[in-house]
Amino acid sequence: MVRYVRLLQLFFRTELQYELEYRLNLVLEIIQTVVVTGTSVAAILVLFSYTTILNGWDLSAMLVLLGCFYLVQGFGELVLQPSFEKFMEHVRLGTLDFALLKPASAQFLVTVRNFQVVQLAQMGLGAIVVAVGLSRIPSIGLAEAIGFPIALLCGFGLIYALLLALSTFAFWFVRVDNLMALYWSFMDAGRFPVDVYPGWLRVTLSSAVPIGVAVTVPAQVIAGRLDPLGLGLLILGTIAAFVLASWFWRLGLRSYTGASA
């Protein structure tokens, strides 16, 4: 376990060094993130200039939700997207052998190997938006304060499991970047609570691609709209998704034929 944490630190540090080579680019990327987040907040404000409540969500709760959206999306882009892209490239080129031969869990080495460190800015801004939303809520109970980070972690876990399962298809079909693109376009729907969507879209967003759940539930916890049972189900669901996705990955790995084989 300690070894894995140290490995993770090492990966992170090398990627950070790499990113710091291009400082102007880094600054530009951070400014872009600020603009993207700012315009999204503006869009929420435009909607709330016509109403005080949207499907039971007031402005404060909506801001918490938007913040969660950027936290979850930022997490995906920080480590999952770059790592999984690299992974698919490895499968295509047959260079996954190098990861498989190393004396550590292959799943670990493949799925958290690469970072886009600049995406920390997106997560940071998400945290700020959450904080602004929270500061407008008069009082937050202890249960909510504990439940929120747990729900958020579950959100990260769900996204991880989903992307792991999706990218596993690379073992059979090699080119699956389109599947990933599909995920990223659905991700956009997370900026609103999943209950605003009509039936078919809501079902898609909460079961097939659990993006809606990953973003909506943490915000629901803060708004005091989720009972312990719902939170428990979320935890169980996340663990199940993780186990299932890992099993699927190992299954896929068996079909991997290696370089020039």
Add this chain to the structure above:
Amino acid sequence: MIRTYRALLVAQIQAASQYRVQSILWMLFSVIRPVIFLAAWVAVANSQGGQIGAYDVRDFAAYYICLSLVSNLTMSWNAYDFEFEVRMGRLSPKLLRPLHPIHYSVVENLVWKLTTIIPLAIVLVFVAITFDARFRTTPVHLLLFLPSVLLAAALAFLSGWALATLAFWTTRVHAVSTFWDRAAFIFAGQIAPLALLPGPLQTIALALPFGYILGVPAEILRGGVTIPTALQLMAGQVVWVVIFYFAFQRVWRVGIRQYSAVGA
């Protein structure tokens, strides 16, 4: 020129037909965001007794369906491709050909729209039924929509190319196009119909080019504006097309001298 275009079209259609699933997936890009904001506005309208300004729930549905169609018909992604070509030096062989690189891009763009329009139409019919959309379109609106959407497509295409041409200087157009996209996010009619943008935002939106690409043709197709207003808005479209046409010509001519084929 017609023969050249025919040859290019055939080649592109053949290339595109290799990746049919891909074009269906990409079609989703022009559907998902309008549906997201449609759902949000429906929720807002429902909280206010079903009516916001001149829009009720069924008008919102019609507006966002039109917006999705227009966004598909006007989509232009040159900035992304072009930056790549300049950065990798791939533009060089294209410059040696007797045809301006823009023509390849025109054909690629047309073929993409041809291949995505049918799956898109199916999805939009589905959305229209789900939200019970109501169109106020008259035959005159339809007649005006044709030139309006062509102007919008030209505007999107020319502004995209003008932006892409900046790659001659920076090779990092990505940042610029992010700002451009986010301005379009607010002012093009994506987050709200132009008529619902509060106060000064609406005035700003009408002074900027973004709304003339998406919101204006969408409102015309929906029949949401009167004929005189529609004509006025289309005059705005013409002005912006002319501006970007000359801007593109100028930037291209200066930029091409700047081009040094990075990595070549």
